[in-house]
Amino acid sequence: xxxxxxxxxxxxxxxxxxxxxxxxxxxxxxxxxxxxxxxxxxxxxxxxxxxxxxxxxxxxxxxxxxxxxxxxxxxxxxxxxxxxxxxxxxxxxxxxxxxxxxxxxxxxxxxxxxxxxxxxxxxxxxxxxxxxxxxxxxxxxxxxxxxxxxx
Amino acid sequence: xxxxxxxxxxxxxxxxxxxxxxxxxxxxxxxxxxxxxxxxxxxxxxxxxxxxxxxxxxxxxxxxxxxxxxxxxxxxxxxxxxxxxxxxxxxxxxxxxxxxxxxxxxxxxxxxxxxxxxxxxxxxxxxxxxxxxxxxxxxxxxxxxxxxxxxxxxxxxxxxxxxxxxxxxxxxxxxxx
Numbered sequence: 001x002x003x004x005x006x007x008x009x010x011x012x013x014x015x016x017x018x019x020x021x022x023x024x025x026x027x028x029x030x031x032x033x034x035x036x037x038x039x040x041x042x043x044x045x046x047x048x049x050x051x052x053x054x055x056x057x058x059x060x061x062x063x064x065x066x067x068x069x070x071x072x073x074x075x076x077x078x079x080x081x082x083x084x085x086x087x088x089x090x091x092x093x094x095x096x097x098x099x100x101x102x103x104x105x106x107x108x109x110x111x112x113x114x115x116x117x118x119x120x121x122x123x124x125x126x127x128x129x130x131x132x133x134x135x136x137x138x139x140x141x142x143x144x145x146x147x148x149x150x151x
Numbered sequence: 152x153x154x155x156x157x158x159x160x161x162x163x164x165x166x167x168x169x170x171x172x173x174x175x176x177x178x179x180x181x182x183x184x185x186x187x188x189x190x191x192x193x194x195x196x197x198x199x200x201x202x203x204x205x206x207x208x209x210x211x212x213x214x215x216x217x218x219x220x221x222x223x224x225x226x227x228x229x230x231x232x233x234x235x236x237x238x239x240x241x242x243x244x245x246x247x248x249x250x251x252x253x254x255x256x257x258x259x260x261x262x263x264x265x266x267x268x269x270x271x272x273x274x275x276x277x278x279x280x281x282x283x284x285x286x287x288x289x290x291x292x293x294x295x296x297x298x299x300x301x302x303x304x305x306x307x308x309x310x311x312x313x314x315x316x317x318x319x320x321x322x323x324x325x326x327x328x
Contacts, residue, residue: 007175039254039278039279040254040279041278051223051224051225052221052223052254052255053223054223055222055223055255055256055259056256059256059258059259079257079275080257080275080277081254081278082277082278082280
């Protein structure tokens with residue numbers, strides 16, 4: 001009984017030790033699997049069963065156990081495999097364009113749509129018929145005479 | 152009103168021209184497998200196991216055997232020892248063997264080279280850009296380059312163990328031309 005208890009304590013310490021030793025919160029394999037691409041099959045690691053993907057996962061596990069942050073692990077993989085290993089482009093430098101261009105495109109399209117709708121509504125207003133049909137002077141005079149006779 | 156209309160048309164035309172430009176660029180930059188007898192696509196890649204980079208052009212004047220491999224590739228393990236033996240045999244005739252590690256973790260590649268006793272130079276193609284230029288679809292693949300930097304012989308798709316005759320013919324072709 002005492003031996004079992006000691007084994008449990010030792011196992012708990014062995015698992016808790018490295019986690020407690022990390023200066024930063026430990027990242028997770030599940031998170032990085034969604035951020036890193038499998039270089040041979042061009043899907044994220046979590047959707048790949050390829051040998052290359054499994055080796056990269058094993059490498060990430062080692063780095064996580066060594067308390068590496070997600071950023072540091074990603075940087076190492078970029079150095080190793082190139083920027084194409086990242087599922088999303090980095091938020092810095094030239095790669096920022098990949099984030100801002102689609103947003104700019106959506107805003108420009110919305111602005112164009114709003115302008116188009118505004119111009120369309122204006123043209124409808126301009127083309128709207130006046131409140132009532134206008135009569136020429138002669139007809140109006142004849143109408144007045146008819147109304148006078150009725151009186 | 153007319154100015155706005157003209158501006159709109161110019162913007163639309165510019166967008167269409169830009170998209171057409173992208174299409175043309177993509178079509179003209181597609182990688183095509185190199186032809187036998189044509190120049191071997193050049194590259195400069197980081198060495199594994201020793202510092203610095205290696206430029207294929209620096210090997211001009213020597214027959215070169217290019218072997219694309221990866222540590223996660225099971226068939227590559229089966230041919231590593233045969234390639235090492237062949238390198239020891241042909242190096243006396245001036246043949247250079249060059250391993251190109253494809254889509255691999257550097258530490259895994261080092262372990263592989265050490266475990267299989269590979270002593271010929273190896274470079275790392277982590278992004279796979281060089282493999283793409285050679286038209287590599289899966290590892291292992293082996294190419295033969297003659298003294299003038301041209302691809303010779305038929306390149307080997309799969310292990311050289313299974314295609315020992317084709318491998319020997321490829322090395323001889325690189326040596327003789």
